[in-house]
Amino acid sequence: TQLLEQSPQFLSIQEGENLTVYCNSSSVFSSLQWYRQEPGEGPVLLVTVVTGGEVKKLKRLTFQFGDARKDSSLHITAAQPGDTGLYLCAGDFLRVGNQFYFGTGTSLTVIP
Amino acid sequence: DSGVTQTPKHLITATGQRVTLRCSPRSGDLSVYWYQQSLDQGLQFLIQYYNGEERAKGNILERFSAQQFPDLHSELNLSSLELGDSALYFCASSVAWGAANEQFFGPGTRLTVL
Numbered sequence: 001t002q003l004l005e006q007s008p009q010f011l012s013i014q015e016g017e018n019l020t021v022y023c024n025s026s027s028v029f030s031s032l033q034w035y036r037q038e039p040g041e042g043p044v045l046l047v048t049v050v051t052g053g054e055v056k057k058l059k060r061l062t063f064q065f066g067d068a069r070k071d072s073s074l075h076i077t078a079a080q081p082g083d084t085g086l087y088l089c090a091g092d093f094l095r096v097g098n099q100f101y102f103g104t105g106t107s108l109t110v111i112p
Numbered sequence: 113d114s115g116v117t118q119t120p121k122h123l124i125t126a127t128g129q130r131v132t133l134r135c136s137p138r139s140g141d142l143s144v145y146w147y148q149q150s151l152d153q154g155l156q157f158l159i160q161y162y163n164g165e166e167r168a169k170g171n172i173l174e175r176f177s178a179q180q181f182p183d184l185h186s187e188l189n190l191s192s193l194e195l196g197d198s199a200l201y202f203c204a205s206s207v208a209w210g211a212a213n214e215q216f217f218g219p220g221t222r223l224t225v226l
């Protein structure tokens with residue numbers, strides 16, 4: 001059983017389209033992070049959210065943390081081929097101590 | 113370049129063997145994390161060390177062990193290897209030990225068990 005479920009698992013879109021990736025759990029997060037991973041490389045941190053309802057923007061990427069701190073979304077506006085990669089959410093949970101869990105991942109392909 | 117180094121980059125070995133993966137954290141980082149990434153399991157947290165002491169343990173098998181040395185580099189030892197241990201193994205480091213701290217990942221070691 002995965003603590004963090006991401007959807008969709010795969011996404012293939014045309015350049016210029018918008019998309020949203022979701023990260024959900026039945027448990028409450030202490031904090032949540034979004035990473036992007038390119039083939040053959042380690043994940044790279046995009047953002048950390050801590051407060052319920054928090055919204056953070058990073059250029060064309062908008063990250064939202066759910067009010068109840070059980071879910072998060074990543075919205076990309078006007079996707080570009082350089083956005084292609086594996087997007088991973090990761091978080092630690094109040095009841096689990098200091099362990100850190102990664103989501104199942106969303107593999108995004110942006111077609112020029 | 114994250115500043116985290118991992119060696120070797122690739123490792124091919126046989127079932128039943130033992131291997132050691134090495135990680136050097138970013139300068140100034142005291143915390144080291146180990147992860148296993150496979151196609152069917154995704155990225156799984158194995159273990160975390162902070163300034164030489166074990167801080168958190170995830171889904172690490174008993175055949176696996178790790179340690180962090182006084183110079184803060186870390187080693188992950190995998191023994192009695194099985195085919196299913198084939199995966200990418202990542203090391204990450206952060207300044208402190210809380211999970212909200214940004215983790216910087218190394219390039220990974222690709223382990224193939226034949």
